[in-house]
Amino acid sequence: MLKDEEKHFIINTYNRQPDFTLLITRGKGTLVWDENGKAYLDFVGGLAVNALGHACPPVINAAWEQMNKVIHTSNLYYSEPQVKLAKCLVENSAADRVFFCNSGAEANEAAIKLARKFSKLHLGAAKIEIITALNSFHGRTLATITATGQEKFQKGFEPLVPGFRYARFNDLDSFQSQLNDSTCAIMVEPVQGEGGVHVAAADFLVGLRRLCDENRLLLIFDEVQCGTGRTGKLFAYEHDAVLPDIITLAKALGGGFPIGAMLCREKVASGFSPGDHASTFGGNPVACAAAFAVMQEILQEGFLDDVTDKGIYFQEKLRLLNRKFPGVIIEIRGKGLMIGVELKEKGQAVQRLCQQKGLLVNCIGDRILRFLPPLNVSREELDLALEVLQNTFTEVFGGE
Ligand SMILES: *Cc1c(COP(=O)(O)O)cnc(C)c1O
Numbered sequence: 001m002l003k004d005e006e007k008h009f010i011i012n013t014y015n016r017q018p019d020f021t022l023l024i025t026r027g028k029g030t031l032v033w034d035e036n037g038k039a040y041l042d043f044v045g046g047l048a049v050n051a052l053g054h055a056c057p058p059v060i061n062a063a064w065e066q067m068n069k070v071i072h073t074s075n076l077y078y079s080e081p082q083v084k085l086a087k088c089l090v091e092n093s094a095a096d097r098v099f100f101c102n103s104g105a106e107a108n109e110a111a112i113k114l115a116r117k118f119s120k121l122h123l124g125a126a127k128i129e130i131i132t133a134l135n136s137f138h139g140r141t142l143a144t145i146t147a148t149g150q151e152k153f154q155k156g157f158e159p160l161v162p163g164f165r166y167a168r169f170n171d172l173d174s175f176q177s178q179l180n181d182s183t184c185a186i187m188v189e190p191v192q193g194e195g196g197v198h199v200a201a202a203d204f205l206v207g208l209r210r211l212c213d214e215n216r217l218l219l220i221f222d223e224v225q226c227g228t229g230r231t232g233k234l235f236a237y238e239h240d241a242v243l244p245d246i247i248t249l250a251k252a253l254g255g256g257f258p259i260g261a262m263l264c265r266e267k268v269a270s271g272f273s274p275g276d277h278a279s280t281f282g283g284n285p286v287a288c289a290a291a292f293a294v295m296q297e298i299l300q301e302g303f304l305d306d307v308t309d310k311g312i313y314f315q316e317k318l319r320l321l322n323r324k325f326p327g328v329i330i331e332i333r334g335k336g337l338m339i340g341v342e343l344k345e346k347g348q349a350v351q352r353l354c355q356q357k358g359l360l361v362n363c364i365g366d367r368i369l370r371f372l373p374p375l376n377v378s379r380e381e382l383d384l385a386l387e388v389l390q391n392t393f394t395e396v397f398g399g400e
Helices: 002-009 059-069 079-091 104-123 142-149 172-178 200-215 238-241 287-298 304-325 347-356 377-397
Strands: 023-027 031-034 038-040 096-100 129-133 163-169 185-186 218-222 245-247 260-264 329-335 338-343 362-364 368-371
Touching: 023 163, 038 377, 059 287, 079 096, 079 260, 079 287, 096 104, 104 142, 104 185, 104 218, 104 245, 104 260, 104 304, 172 200, 185 200, 185 304, 200 218, 287 304, 304 329, 304 377, 347 362, 347 368, 347 377
Parallel strands: 129 163, 129 185, 185 218, 218 245
Antiparallel strands: 023 031, 031 038, 096 260, 245 260, 329 338, 338 368, 362 368
16 A cells, blocks of 8 residues: 555655545645545645645646746756746836745745845855744755744754844844844744744834844845735735845745745845856746746736635634634634634644545644635635534534
8 A cells, every 4th residue: 555655665754644644646626635535625735835726727738838848958048937937026026036946945045145145245244144033934954944943943953054043023122132243134934834824013024124224134035935825915025015125935836836936126136146056946947837827827806805805704704613612712813815723722633633524724733723725715615614624623622
């Protein structure tokens, strides 16, 4: 059996469990099917990757067409899909230029390298430190686990990369207190994802921008998870009209194809010269063609407003659920279709039973349920998911 076989051949980093971990064999829209043909509503969405659901025709067509032209060329050559996608990202953001890579961690690596290079060039060799938030998540490479303000991701991999300090999320004074003569940048997620779906307060982000302006620091927004339409805006920074100097994207951008991007303002882009940074697969033509198709869908009139409306709808229904089960939920939070439900306890049990009942939801730690449905999820599917959640609550927590 495949599940038995995999444990002999795959390094055990994901702790898959044969009695619980699914083998998904296909998907369509918000639905996926396991090897027994059982259907599930997918509110994990490939961890915020499958923004348009599974088997989305425009994404498939764009990728297929490009595959028939050329799959890979290397960055020694010009690339039409790269230029089309970069132009689209620039025209719809505060950024002027793009660097393509293959993942969120790589996009953040590029951002960290650029922040250091730019600052050393313009402000002196001592400018190397980046302040990030506690409870953040920026990736799994050495530099990005160091940027990540959670010890559990760092333990055992020391020595870490020098040049990072941590401050409390949503606490401007805490960030201010970490400032020193070596600081070159501040990096935060406008909505912390992996850390438990924590939304940055508007005045916090406005304050960070001011702090950066006053001290000649770069403001980096890691929008790997909260970007690309997830919060009801193409970029999460748009909610509070705080313009970052560098933005990183990945997850949803390729609609399932691996792609990452670092976007930045013109002035900052000049920090990189030819040869300073590169990626063999970065900006792969198929991934870029798929991402361009994703962008066209998301940018359609009304699409993002609908994400906002559905997010509000889902949160309202969750609040009704909260009233039926007093004391079970500690907090409901999020923006758009990036929604967290912090339970008092038993998150894993809820996750397991939801899955049995046909709803896939992610559980962070043992208490935070994270809902990341496709952005084109229907209201009927949201209702169905809520019904499963309610039945699950009844079984796990009793009463009603
Ligand atoms: C997932 C994530 C990353 C890392 O992305 P990978 O593609 O796994 O390297 C970085 N930042 C944030 C905010 C993320 O959610």
